[in-house]
Amino acid sequence: MSKQAPPPTLTEKYSGVPSRLAAIAQAAKDQLYSHKTVADSTPRRHNVRLPPDTTRAAFDEAIAALRQHLGADNVVLNDKPLVDGWYLEHPNTHDAFHVVDQEDLVSSAVAYPGSTADVQTIVKWANEYTIPIYPISMGRNVGYGGSAPRVPGSVVLDLGKRMNKILNIDAENASCVVEPGVSYFALYEEIQKRKLPLWIDTPDLGGGSVLGNAIDRGVGYTPMGDHFANHCGMEVVLPNGELLRTGMGALPGKNGTDNPTWQSFQPAYGPYSDGIFSQSNFGIVCQMGFFLMHETGHQSYMITFPRDEDFPEIVEVIRPLAQKHILGNIPQLRHVAQELNVTGLPKSHWYSGSSPLPRDLIRKHASQLPCGDCSWVFYGTQYGDAASIDSQLSMIKSTFSRIKGSKFFLPSDLPPDHYIHSRALVCSGVPVLRELDWLNWKPNAAHLFFSPITPTRASDAQVVHDINVHLHAKYGFDLFPTLCVAGREMHYITNIIYDRSSNDEKRRAAALMRELIAATAKEGYGEYRTHLLFADQVARTYSWNNNALMRFNETIKDALDPNGILAPGRNGIWPKKYRGKGWELLGDRVEKAVGGGTIAPKL
Known part of the structure; x- marks a missing residue:
């Protein structure tokens, strides 16, 4: 079994592995690669996969404008070979576990915001140029689609690379606030470094985003294993670029600071809105609070x-x-x-x-x-x-x-x-x-x-x-x-x-x-x-009362995102711009797309 290049560590990369697991990660990578029978990548048949209804000239103009906003290094075209990698060195351009053709569910480019303000800028840009964007936290949603955008040619927003700060750990309140690029590894190591008698709840693998896993309603295995149920407070960029704080975060703190109850009480006053931002395309969550568990036998x-x-x-x-x-x-x-x-x-x-x-x-x-x-x-x-x-x-x-x-x-x-x-x-x-x-x-x-x-x-x-x-x-x-x-x-x-x-x-x-x-x-x-x-098929199984739930979701989607720019099709929710125009994957269309077909409609 040949030795592969060392996986990244947390000291080298936000998405890396703690030094305590470096040898284990190396052995895991070596073992996985020893079973490979195909090359890391194959020559691409196409260059940049353009967004729907966008010419190359219009796309180039839009990308140039986005680079002016974010800096040239923070907007990267997806025109290089597609490498599937593995868990710790995964792609942010496509699904490493591709079911359909590797070049089908791909981004046109990847943007790297460095702040909530950058995310707002990108959302406003997407509305101006009517280009779909697809946010990911760290892209490790393996088994469910990874980093792949549902609409090929979307611009992926990789929130993890530059937005990976642990913003707060409150030992007395047993809570924390994190950005999308904070992994379970990173949060655990920071708590250990501070010698706090607190636990995090982790899923089976520790490299995923704490925020991203909760947004997708993932689970762990301690008494606080329901991750979304144990979140408290969100900062969300809406599809029009406006900034929203949910729960107690909607109450301004003294002298412009965060109020002291944002990570202490979940619902606040009025309708409890947090749930509409889980498994949806109604907003981009840029900060999220979580309860932590006290150390115990x-x-x-x-x-x-x-x-x-x-x-x-x-x-x-x-x-x-x-x-x-x-x-x-x-x-x-x-x-x-x-x-x-x-x-x-x-x-x-x-x-x-x-x-x-x-x-x-x-x-x-x-x-x-x-x-x-x-x-x-x-x-x-x-x-x-x-x-x-x-x-x-x-x-x-x-x-x-x-x-x-x-x-x-x-x-x-x-x-x-x-x-x-x-x-x-x-x-x-x-x-x-x-x-x-x-x-x-x-x-x-x-x-x-x-x-x-x-x-x-x-x-x-x-x-x-x-x-x-x-x-x-x-x-x-x-x-x-x-x-x-x-x-x-x-x-x-x-x-x-x-x-x-x-x-x-x-x-x-x-x-x-x-x-x-x-x-x-x-x-x-x-x-x-x-x-x-398979999101369209699953969404349609929840069809009670003439699909009342989906009609409700579509009403919210169209109200918040009239231009349909934010993750169209995620979890089966399509904006009016795409709805009923052949984007929904039903019947055997996935099987037919395997081996060189396409999931995009013939418009």
Whole structure:
């Protein structure tokens, strides 16, 4: 395995990795690149992808004007080879995990604002020249579209490169304020540097934007795992360039300072507007406040269950424990196939065939792993002092023991390289990189997330699981389900891993996604988040009362953004300028665009 160039560190680049993880990042990069069978980039067939209805002359004039506003170095044309890179060195010009052609969902240029005032300037420029803009925080929304603009030729606003300051950490209030380019790594390291007894809540990978993840309603695994629910206060640039502060931030502070309650109380007075800026294209969030968690004792654990058919009983056992807040965090229930996957070993290590890994082989290989011959694996963490943790674990072990053959493990019962040690770090607010390992499953691996919500109830969860089992087999993909469990709902997240050099796998992955969305919606279950290529389909599943929700969203969009310049099509919300003109991706248009087609309409 050849050694790759070192990944960037936090001291070198805002999006880098902490020095404590430098060796791990290097090993992860080396391992991922050892499975590559394609070049880093291929020659481009086209030069700059122009925005819709824009000539090259008009575009050049607009770019020249933008460079005058921001400086020439802060507006870069996307006319160079497209390099997919990897997690820590990802593109901001396209989706590294491209499903359609690599040159389809691309920006025309990338702009780097350095302040909220710069963002306002860009928005006003976009309105003047009627060029669509597509803001990203850090572009690490992997599995959901990355940095790719929904409308090809849009100018990407990379907010992270120059807007990456931690603006405030209030130890007494246990809160912070960050810009879009602050990663979980960066926030964690700063809190450690200040020796504050505070935790952040981190998702599985720590390189993403704290602000961006919350805006997309991502989750973590401590008791404060609902990231949007634990935000407090936003500073937003509206599509007309006007500046808005939500919540208590709308109240001016004394002598022009921020008022002291902006990060203490979320709604303020009147309608609670924050929600319309999550998963939308109604504004660009430039600052955001967050609650932090006080440091506490914690104990992670793992419980295994022997049979596939234990699934409904496991869910029924979990529900009262979660609703009564006996389970300390947002735990995960995973199928044992994931125990093979997170070893970082390729599928070829376990199975020489190209079809999904047979169930008897999964069982055989699992029997050689620390989890043993089992079907389901539950990862949880309890919090508090030693006595309360012991009491909680006693109740949890007693309750789960109702399932015959279940086994309980502490981290000390398992080898140092076992996945549980990574879970223990994440569940105590420490951002890591371990979740990259499953990308070694296939050469040139990429993935899509299918993410429906079910009630925490066996009958509902079984319906969604059965649909996944059937359709993954139909389209020839290994099934890797992870259920993130709360008291009343579960995020059933399926990770569809495909080889991005294979057009056949891309088409099958897209068809699988499309049918999963349709089949679960037919049964009354919808996604909480999806890849930008499937946003139109998912948005249309929320069709109660003649699509009342979408009509409401479109009314807001047209009122705030009459020129349709801000992220048209994001999460299925199209402005009047684009609506009904062939931009919506429905039916099999994604599959047809694989291998050189286009998702843009023929106007």
